[in-house]
Amino acid sequence: MKKSSRLIAGLVGLAGLTFAAAAGAQEKPTSGGTLNMIAQPEPPTLMVGLNTQGPTLYVGGQIYQGLLSYGKDLSLQPSLAKAWEVSEDGLTYTFTLQEGVKWHDGKPFTVDDVIFTADKFLREAHPRWRYIVNTYVESITSPSPDKVVFKLKRPFSAFLYAFELSSFPVVPKHIYDGTDYRTNPANNTPIGTGPFKLKEWKRGSYIHLVKNEDYWKPGLPRIDELYFRIIPDAASRAVAFEKGTVDVLRGGDVEGFEVRRLSKLDGVQTTTDGWEMYSPLAFIEWNLRRPPFNNKLARKAIMHAIDRDFIVRNIWFGLGKTAVSPFASTTRFFTDDVVKYPFDMAKAKELLAQSGIKPQEHTIRVMPIPYGAQWDRTAEYVKQQLEQLGFKAELVSIDAGGWSKAVSDWDFDLTFNYTYQYGDPALGVARHYLSSNIIKGTPFANNEGYENPVVDELFLKAASAVDEAEAKAAYAEAQKIITDDMPLGLLFEQRNVTIWRDKVKELVRTGIGVNESMDETWIAQ
Amino acid sequence: MKTLEFLIQRLVKAVIVVLGVVILNFLLIQLAPGDPASVLAGEAGAGDEQFIAQLRAQFGLDQPVYVQLWSYLQNILSGDLGYSYRNQVPVAQLIMERLPATLLLTGSAFIFSLILGVVLGVLAAYKRGSFGDSLIMTGALIFYATPLFWVALMAVLVFSIHLDLLPPFDMETIGANYTGWARVVDIAHHLVLPTVTLGLFFTAVYTRLTRASMLEVMNLDFVKTARAKGVPKGRIIRRHVLRNAILPVFTFASVQAGQLVGGAVLTETVFAWPGIGRLMFDALMQRDYPVLLGVFLVTAIVVVLVNLVTDLLYRFVDPRIETAR
Numbered sequence: 001m002k003k004s005s006r007l008i009a010g011l012v013g014l015a016g017l018t019f020a021a022a023a024g025a026q027e028k029p030t031s032g033g034t035l036n037m038i039a040q041p042e043p044p045t046l047m048v049g050l051n052t053q054g055p056t057l058y059v060g061g062q063i064y065q066g067l068l069s070y071g072k073d074l075s076l077q078p079s080l081a082k083a084w085e086v087s088e089d090g091l092t093y094t095f096t097l098q099e100g101v102k103w104h105d106g107k108p109f110t111v112d113d114v115i116f117t118a119d120k121f122l123r124e125a126h127p128r129w130r131y132i133v134n135t136y137v138e139s140i141t142s143p144s145p146d147k148v149v150f151k152l153k154r155p156f157s158a159f160l161y162a163f164e165l166s167s168f169p170v171v172p173k174h175i176y177d178g179t180d181y182r183t184n185p186a187n188n189t190p191i192g193t194g195p196f197k198l199k200e201w202k203r204g205s206y207i208h209l210v211k212n213e214d215y216w217k218p219g220l221p222r223i224d225e226l227y228f229r230i231i232p233d234a235a236s237r238a239v240a241f242e243k244g245t246v247d248v249l250r251g252g253d254v255e256g257f258e259v260r261r262l263s264k265l266d267g268v269q270t271t272t273d274g275w276e277m278y279s280p281l282a283f284i285e286w287n288l289r290r291p292p293f294n295n296k297l298a299r300k301a302i303m304h305a306i307d308r309d310f311i312v313r314n315i316w317f318g319l320g321k322t323a324v325s326p327f328a329s330t331t332r333f334f335t336d337d338v339v340k341y342p343f344d345m346a347k348a349k350e351l352l353a354q355s356g357i358k359p360q361e362h363t364i365r366v367m368p369i370p371y372g373a374q375w376d377r378t379a380e381y382v383k384q385q386l387e388q389l390g391f392k393a394e395l396v397s398i399d400a401g402g403w404s405k406a407v408s409d410w411d412f413d414l415t416f417n418y419t420y421q422y423g424d425p426a427l428g429v430a431r432h433y434l435s436s437n438i439i440k441g442t443p444f445a446n447n448e449g450y451e452n453p454v455v456d457e458l459f460l461k462a463a464s465a466v467d468e469a470e471a472k473a474a475y476a477e478a479q480k481i482i483t484d485d486m487p488l489g490l491l492f493e494q495r496n497v498t499i500w501r502d503k504v505k506e507l508v509r510t511g512i513g514v515n516e517s518m519d520e521t522w523i524a525q
Numbered sequence: 526m527k528t529l530e531f532l533i534q535r536l537v538k539a540v541i542v543v544l545g546v547v548i549l550n551f552l553l554i555q556l557a558p559g560d561p562a563s564v565l566a567g568e569a570g571a572g573d574e575q576f577i578a579q580l581r582a583q584f585g586l587d588q589p590v591y592v593q594l595w596s597y598l599q600n601i602l603s604g605d606l607g608y609s610y611r612n613q614v615p616v617a618q619l620i621m622e623r624l625p626a627t628l629l630l631t632g633s634a635f636i637f638s639l640i641l642g643v644v645l646g647v648l649a650a651y652k653r654g655s656f657g658d659s660l661i662m663t664g665a666l667i668f669y670a671t672p673l674f675w676v677a678l679m680a681v682l683v684f685s686i687h688l689d690l691l692p693p694f695d696m697e698t699i700g701a702n703y704t705g706w707a708r709v710v711d712i713a714h715h716l717v718l719p720t721v722t723l724g725l726f727f728t729a730v731y732t733r734l735t736r737a738s739m740l741e742v743m744n745l746d747f748v749k750t751a752r753a754k755g756v757p758k759g760r761i762i763r764r765h766v767l768r769n770a771i772l773p774v775f776t777f778a779s780v781q782a783g784q785l786v787g788g789a790v791l792t793e794t795v796f797a798w799p800g801i802g803r804l805m806f807d808a809l810m811q812r813d814y815p816v817l818l819g820v821f822l823v824t825a826i827v828v829v830l831v832n833l834v835t836d837l838l839y840r841f842v843d844p845r846i847e848t849a850r
Contacts, residue, residue: 034700042807044565044611051565127576182583187613203612203622204799206699227700231797235678236694239686243693401559401812408563408577441574442566 031222033523036246038253039228047187048169050125059228061165061515062209064192068163070277070511074423080170090155090466097146101216103172104191111142116173125181132162155466158424195221195519222522247504250514251496256317259497267502272495274513279328282418284489288449292362297355299486303341304348305385312492315377323490325479326429331421333475338483359390367396367415370403407443426463450487539829546825551594554814561610561812584610607815616819627800631785638724642731650739669729677722677795691718694797719796727781738770775842779835787824
């Protein structure tokens with residue numbers, strides 16, 4: 001229990017050294033060139049503080065930056081903060097800011113921007129940050145021009161994981177202070193601190209970013225221009241990569257079967273790295289307010305009746321890993337010591353018999369999440385397995401708006417959903433299980449209606465633990481109980497594949513992957 | 526004078542029709558499950574009650590429907606199409622950005638299919654029963670029956686991927702910064718595949734219509750008379766038959782012209798054409814009501830105007846028709 005071990009500071013020099021060593025071992029980076037990518041679907045805005053959709057982060061991540069970033073092992077990395085320090089009681093967090101950072105309009109980046117972002121902008125506009133700041137933060141102050149101090153009301157072990165781009169994009173005070181953030185016309189001409197600036201956004205066609213000549217890291221960025229193309233048809237996106245029109249495919253840009261085919265092309269590289277911070281985990285969301293899902297044994301029976309390895313292998317083309325726990329295996333606090341559900345129809349039927357549920361009396365409406373064909377196939381498979389158990393089941397097709405509404409209003413029997421983990425269970429996972437989060441109006445809360453005071457207590461205890469071992473023990477216990485209760489039918493951890501042409505170097509460098517500022521990315525000439 | 530009276534009468538009707546369309550669309554949209562706030566919250570990957578309430582208040586969705594409708598109508602009548610919920614840009618601006626691309630595509634497809642369809646139809650009728658006739662009619666039948674998106678995908682596969690002759694998508698080479706004629710040539714190059722894809726169906730329709738109508742007229746007495754007088758065959762076809770046979774084609778062309786704005790959603794999607802059809806489709810999926818209503822309004826206006834122009838043109842195409850029907 002050495003609490004001083006929680007003192008982490010001055011990592012910037014170290015990070016610089018590792019980079020130099022890695023680059024020296026390989027080729028020497030060259031500057032210049034144009035990188036072509038795809039923004040799918042077209043983002044509504046590039047203002048990351050107002051929208052955290054995938055493509056918004058992808059493009060906006062080149063314009064805006066977080067206070068911190070995170071490595072592939074989820075280690076903390078400097079971004080707009082070059083160092084950070086945590087007091088021994090876990091209540092005071094001090095960040096030291098980078099020097100000489102300028103906004104794209106030439107104004108200097110100061111500690112006031114960070115305070116404005118934390119205390120005003122994100123508190124009003126960002127649901128996840130609002131929860132953190134209102135629940136835990138007592139004050140945000142600046143003892144000196146290069147330091148910002150967050151004082152907490154009570155310890156929050158996940159606090160340092162809340163400063164990544166999608167949770168804490170730093171926004172310019174001089175543009176937003178005193179305005180209505182959502183309708184500020186500046187949202188269309190984003191001003192950030194990132195390595196690239198918005199040159200032109202031709203809606204429906206492309207987003208064009210150019211090098212920020214005054215970027216705060218000397219000699220960077222290496223690439224001159226970025227194009228994010230809007231190509232609405234999935235087959236056309238595959239063609240675009242095949243023909244060399246685009247150099248990079250982000251996870252989800254093309255269908256699963258295309259991933260396999262395109263990965264085998266000559267001069268093409270792939271990785272599943274760069275999603276560690278998010279680690280999406282897919283699950284069946286069943287409505288615990290309705291029979292048969294209010295019966296724990298029936299839920300367990302259904303879990304045994306679903307061959308999740310089959311789903312990963314055949315429906316998701318192997319791009320995933322069967323889920324063990326509600327925590328992704330790539331994140332901290334994951335444990336393997338949980339209740340498991342191997343595919344076993346005999347056991348499933350036995351459990352169902354014990355549960356007292358008569359399956360033929362229940363018609364289950366299976367509603368796929370409308371995010372593509374693979375989800376539809378998954379829903380069809382689950383429907384088939386429910387029928388194998390004797391339930392009646394029907395598929396309900398719905399579009400994104402209808403789905404969001406139905407789940408938000410708890411008007412569903414069984415649907416599918418997934419969660420981003422955001423590096424710490426308190427940020428990405430707990431929201432689906434805490435009974436305090438049974439709220440209508442969003443599809444990403446505890447929509448299934450799970451209430452377990454023991455789990456609530458354990459999440460609370462882990463989140464406010466000052467000591468990592470204490471958090472670990474509480475989380476281990478929580479994972480065991482959750483996998484026994486199965487309030488959500490855990491399916492699999494999604495593995496997104498980034499595909500790129502050989503000439504693109506240093507593309508996926510951190511745990512937020514292609515959303516990371518592409519300042520060190522370069523193109524072999 | 527009669528024409529002027531007709532015109533005024535029709536314009537008044539047109540305004541009423543367009544207003545009716547606006548009101549009907551507005552009410553129909555309310556029936557779709559889910560509102561823009563819930564879609565935006567869903568996309569954001571997070572959202573609490575406060576977030577959604579903020580959005581609803583910002584969009585005015587917390588007002589009763591009749592209040593929303595009334596303020597929308599007031600805005601429309603004062604020429605304001607509103608603000609896109611999602612893009613935070615005036616709807617009129619979004620539509621004006623996209624409209625030229627769509628008009629270029631649908632206009633080219635219109636001209637392409639009309640000319641090619643009539644020429645093929647005349648050829649088929651002229652050489653009735655020959656191999657050429659069978660060939661043309663088989664082709665017409667195939668393209669009449671084949672779904673558009675399949676034709677589009679196959680065209681991309683053959684002409685872009687295998688032969689590498691034509692660009693598979695986009696309206697121009699992105700990043701090339703062509704100007705002047707180089708840009709015109711570049712856009713024309715990109716225009717070929719989508720135009721042909723979009724135009725093939727109507728080409729088939731015109732071919733079949735022209736041929737059938739030509740054959741019918743060719744059997745009429747005045748054609749026999751002309752032939753007996755010794756008028757050359759080519760002249761008979763051009764002056765006597767085609768002129769009289771063109772009316773059904775004209776009617777159908779007016780139908781196609783009515784689709785100039787809203788009829789290219791699929792083609793625009795496959796070829797990543799930055800047009801208004803995709804704007805409409807995206808707006809529908811995202812429940813971006815002001816954009817959707819704006820596109821509907823523009824589409825309705827174009828349909829009404831095209832109908833008006835068609836009715837006026839009938840007089841010139843066939844002077845036997847009275848305008849004041």
